[in-house]
Amino acid sequence: MSRDIKRISYVHVIKELIKTDLKIFRKVAVQKWIDMFIWITTMTMVFAYVMPSFGLTKSFGAFMIASMCSTAGLFQAFSYVAEMVADFDGDKIINYYFTLPIPSWTIFVRLVIYYTITFTFLGILVLPIGKLMLWNTLSLTGVHYGKYAIIVSLANSFYAILALWVASFVYSLLRLDSVWMRVIYPLWFLGCFQFSWQSLYKVAPVFAYIDLLNPITYVSEGTRAAVLGQQGSLNFWTCVAALIFFIGLGGWHAISRLKKRLDFV
Amino acid sequence: MSTKFLEVVNVEKKYDKKPALRGVNLTLDEGKIIGLLGVNGAGKTTLSSIIATVRPPTAGDVFFLGESIYQNIADFRQQIGYCPQYPNLNNELTIRENLEAHGRYFGLESSDIEGRIKELAHKFQFTEYLEYKSSELSGGYKQRVSIARALFHRPKLVILDEPTSGLDPHIRNQLWDYVKAIKADGITVLLTTHYIEEAEQLSDYVCVLDKGLVRLIDTPANLMKTFKKEKLEEVFIQLAEEQNE
Secondary structure, eight states: OOSSOOOOOHHHHHHHHHHHHHHHHHHHHHHHHHHHHHHHHHHHIIIIIIGGGGTOOTTHHHHHHHHHHTTHHHHHHHHHHHHHHHHHHTTOHHHHHTTSSSOTTHHHHHHHHHHHHHHHHHHTTHHHHHHHHHGGGOOSTTOOHHHHHHHHHHHHHHHHHHHHHHHHHOOOGGGHHHHIIIIIHHHHHHTTSSSOHHHHHHHOHHHHHHGGGOHHHHHHHHHHHHHHOSTTSOOHHHHHHHHHHHHHHHHHHHHHHHHHHHTOO | OOOOSEEEEEEEEEETTEEEEEEEEEEEOTTOEEEEEOOTTSSHHHHHHHHTTSSOOSEEEEEETTEETTTSHHHHHHTEEEEOSSOOOOTTSBHHHHHHHHHHHTTOOHHHHHHHHHHHHHHTTOGGGTTSBGGGSOHHHHHHHHHHHHHTTOOSEEEEESTTTTOOHHHHHHHHHHHHHHHHTTOEEEEEESOHHHHHHHOSEEEEEETTEEEEEEOHHHHHHHTTOSSHHHHHHHHHHHHHO
């Protein structure tokens, strides 16, 4: 087919797309960090200093900080869903990307990489702020940083896939609130964010087994295993394996649904 | 036998079982402008978006230089430029940034990108708006930038989907000059329009689409001669009346 063309590598195009995305993100990065700062300090104040007066253990602050490390991306995922749905419904900039010299599905691979980078950027604040607020009750020397990097990367990749998946079936901005109430909020709140899976098992074993179908359970448990140590959490490597499974399955399903919705080649 | 530049073969498209194209066959000659003409809903945008690889056909194939475009879609995309009916520039970026990014996606060198921005901004008369965001521009200027972006990486085929739709007459005339300049550079143009005058002024060949089928293809002069009319518009009206009978 080609007549004197110098082929461009897909990696080059995707890298350039992500560079452009990050250039745009830089314009709002400080604002996003301020949002995160407010969220982290508010949560830590309530759970580390107020709730213990109602009988919670003092170590609950550290427990919550560990949970928050990989939850930051979930909130940003919601705003990315809104951006995608607005574009699919409105300007359709996505159609421009379908004319670039790469296979169409790789546009979504680029989105997953970009989203993962921004989620990770937002989550970076949690541990330092947590340490400043809790000081003696949170030990940063006990954090397994290798495992922490693995679980945070996987958690954020999962949220990126979740954003694509949700965007694939929300057909109008008017239905966006339902996404929060019906999908993200239950997943997050039932996903062992404020309690451990073992404590849930003691109270309601059947429900605890059902909760193993919730990917955020593995995010919360795996992150706490990396930050606070393995004791009291689901096995770290089980969490890693489960998240890889959910990323693979979710990614395949999200792109299939988006292909149907956007009718791309 | 010479290889055809672009060939659309038996292309069908259905949206939820509703046919938009019903077996379209069409050939584009290199260096020519072909005008796709038809009433609203005739299938013009669907056909141009299939050739631009934004949408897949339900059946049929499109060949570029003798090879199916779906065999290596990235290679084909490298050689085409697409300007959609509604400009889809990135509103968060300035016009300069939009064009720079486009150049990088297509592997252009930095010095070349800078040169192309200057050249195209001058040609399409938006130099003074380079630092504006696209959301700050009028429809006419957005459309000019959109055409410039489609041409930026020096494609061999440019697909312009109703580029003058909804624009003031004087801006439309300017855009016609730009399209003529594109042809003068040896680029093949597929021009979708529902302005008959536009098709008559610009096209080497006119293809009339009707209810998802190619009704006829010929030069504007031959069509007027065949139908014994002085204007292409009269030909089009006669065709429409025949269709209604």
